[in-house]
Amino acid sequence: MAALIVAGCVLSGTRVWAVSLWNDATNWVADKRPSQIGDIVTVLVDEQTDTKDKAVTDLKKSTSNSVSDGRGILSFIRQLGLTSTNDAKGDSSIERKHYGRTTISCVVTDVLPNGNLVIEGMRDVRTSEETLQLQLVGVIRPQDVNSSNQIRSNLIANAELGIKGKGALTRTQKPGLLTQVLQAIF
Numbered sequence: 001m002a003a004l005i006v007a008g009c010v011l012s013g014t015r016v017w018a019v020s021l022w023n024d025a026t027n028w029v030a031d032k033r034p035s036q037i038g039d040i041v042t043v044l045v046d047e048q049t050d051t052k053d054k055a056v057t058d059l060k061k062s063t064s065n066s067v068s069d070g071r072g073i074l075s076f077i078r079q080l081g082l083t084s085t086n087d088a089k090g091d092s093s094i095e096r097k098h099y100g101r102t103t104i105s106c107v108v109t110d111v112l113p114n115g116n117l118v119i120e121g122m123r124d125v126r127t128s129e130e131t132l133q134l135q136l137v138g139v140i141r142p143q144d145v146n147s148s149n150q151i152r153s154n155l156i157a158n159a160e161l162g163i164k165g166k167g168a169l170t171r172t173q174k175p176g177l178l179t180q181v182l183q184a185i186f
Contacts, residue, residue, distance in 0.1 A: 040108075043121065047153055049099075057091075104136055132163060
C-alpha cells in the first residue's frame with residue numbers, strides 16, 4: 001500500500017516531506033530560566049515593615065551679661081544687667097507598619113557581566129475610583145528563579161518597590177493647600 005502511495009506521488013510530481021514530532025528546542029531535562037534581555041520573570045511580592053522611631057531632646061541654655069556704672073564722662077550710664085534663660089524639651093515617637101502582597105511580571109532589561117539580571121516591572125491595579133501603581137526594579141540571580149519562572153521579592157538585590165495611589169481616597173488623605181504651606185513654613 002505504501003509503495004502505491006510513493007509511486008503515485010513520484011508519477012504526479014508531488015514532493016513528499018517528512019515531518020518529525022520531536023522538537024529540538026524543547027529541553028525535557030533542564031528548566032528554562034531567564035537569561036537574556038526581554039525574558040519575563042514573575043515576582044512574588046511579600047513585603048512587611050515594622051518600624052519605631054523615638055527621640056527625646058532636652059536643651060538648656062543660660063546667658064548673663066552686666067555693665068557697671070559709668071565713670072567720668074560716662075557717669076550717665078547706670079548699672080545695666082541682662083539675663084537670658086532658654087529651656088527646650090522635645091519628645092517624639094513615630095510608629096509605622098506596612099504590608100504588601102502581590103505578584104508582578106518583570107522584564108529583563110540588562111544582563112550584567114557576572115550573569116545576574118536587571119529586572120523592571122510596572123503594574124496598575126484599579127478599584128472603584130482608586131488606582132494603585134506598583135513599580136519594581138532590582139537585580140536577580142537566574143538560579144534563584146524557580147521552575148515556574150517565579151522569584152520571591154526577598155531574593156532581589158538592590159530592590160526598589162514603589163507603590164503610589166491616585167484617586168478619591170488619595171485626594172481625601174492629602175492635606176489641604178493652606179496646611180501644606182503652614183507645614184512648609186513651620
